[in-house]
Amino acid sequence: MTLTVTSVFGPAWIQDLGRPGHMHEGMPWGGALVPELAMAANIAVGNPVSAPVIEFFGSLGVRSTRPLAQDGHVVDAQRGANLRPPPGRRVSYLAVAGGFDVPLCMGGFGTFPAGGLGGFEGRTLGAEDVIPLRATDAAPGAFPGAARGRLAAPDFDAALPVYPGPDRALFDDADWARFLGARWQLIEPSDRSGTRLRGPVLQPRARADSASAPMVPGAVQVPPDGQPIVLGPDHPVTGGYPVIAVVARAALGSLQGRVMGAAVQFAPAEDSQPAR
Numbered sequence: 001m002t003l004t005v006t007s008v009f010g011p012a013w014i015q016d017l018g019r020p021g022h023m024h025e026g027m028p029w030g031g032a033l034v035p036e037l038a039m040a041a042n043i044a045v046g047n048p049v050s051a052p053v054i055e056f057f058g059s060l061g062v063r064s065t066r067p068l069a070q071d072g073h074v075v076d077a078q079r080g081a082n083l084r085p086p087p088g089r090r091v092s093y094l095a096v097a098g099g100f101d102v103p104l105c106m107g108g109f110g111t112f113p114a115g116g117l118g119g120f121e122g123r124t125l126g127a128e129d130v131i132p133l134r135a136t137d138a139a140p141g142a143f144p145g146a147a148r149g150r151l152a153a154p155d156f157d158a159a160l161p162v163y164p165g166p167d168r169a170l171f172d173d174a175d176w177a178r179f180l181g182a183r184w185q186l187i188e189p190s191d192r193s194g195t196r197l198r199g200p201v202l203q204p205r206a207r208a209d210s211a212s213a214p215m216v217p218g219a220v221q222v223p224p225d226g227q228p229i230v231l232g233p234d235h236p237v238t239g240g241y242p243v244i245a246v247v248a249r250a251a252l253g254s255l256q257g258r259v260m261g262a263a264v265q266f267a268p269a270e271d272s273q274p275a276r
Contacts, residue, residue: 001098003100003133004130004131005061005130008056008059008126012056012058012124013110013111013113013119013120013124013125015030015054016032017050018032019106019107021107022106025106028112028235029217030233032233033192033232033233034093035253037072040093040153041053041093042069042095044069047099048099053093053095054093054095059084060094061081061082061127062077062083063077063078064078067096067097068081069095070092071086071092071153072153075094091256091257101132105117111124114193154254154257156254156262160248160266161247161248161266161269162180162246162269163245163268165242165245165246166243167244170205171203171204171205179266180266182199183264185199185263186259186263190260193231193234194230196227199227200226201227202244204222204244212240214238215236215243216246217231217235218252219235219239220244220245221241222244229241232256245266
């Protein structure tokens with residue numbers, strides 16, 4: 001059994017919930033930009049939540065005799081379906097009953113575009129691609145970390161909780177207040193490695209060195225132009241720019257699912273220590 005891609009405009013590739021445990025080899029965690037929507041799509045067709053899905057950013061035409069779901073809503077695609085992310089959303093997810101039959105690579109099924117590995121032949125999807133499907137009776141254990149459950153979609157308008165970053169001391173209290181008080185705008189170029197923001201200029205104090213340090217998804221780096229970048233699932237494993245804050249991992253889908261040009265605000269996480 002297969003799914004046929006009949007048309008595609010914009011990036012589209014296979015993703016899952018990530019491949020933990022390989023950052024020491026230079027491989028980021030990866031995974032869906034909005035994992036809640038990927039899991040909802042899988043739940044709608046009876047898959048384990050960690051089954052591979054198609055993550056797409058523009059329009060996607062598909063045809064399949066298997067049940068499909070987009071972001072948790074069942075789709076009839078026997079005669080073909082043309083799909084787009086809902087208005088105001090940057091990305092969407094398509095799941096197929098049984099899951100896509102793509103190779104396991106370093107503990108995950110997802111595509112790492114920068115490395116050309118994982119997913120479907122390590123690349124973006126194109127028109128006339130035919131993707132093999134798993135048997136519909138595949139055991140949940142066939143997918144690493146398989147689990148089932150119900151979950152809510154992210155609030156794409158909510159303020160995002162942040163923790164003071166490891167370089168918070170390089171920013172004075174006025175900069176910290178500006179960071180928390182501003183309505184930042186999502187701008188291009190943004191991708192799976194990071195989301196760029198436009199707003200007031202942040203100016204950290206100079207430090208004696210700018211040695212590389214380990215990074216995590218959600219780290220808010222401030223490059224020399226003073227405009228923050230929130231690292232995404234395909235982030236570099238190390239970085240040298242000051243990190244003013246870290247977005248709570250549970251809130252990253254809310255940020256990464258917003259369209260370019262949308263606004264975002266940050267707020268101190270309830271369990272964070274007061275900034276010094």
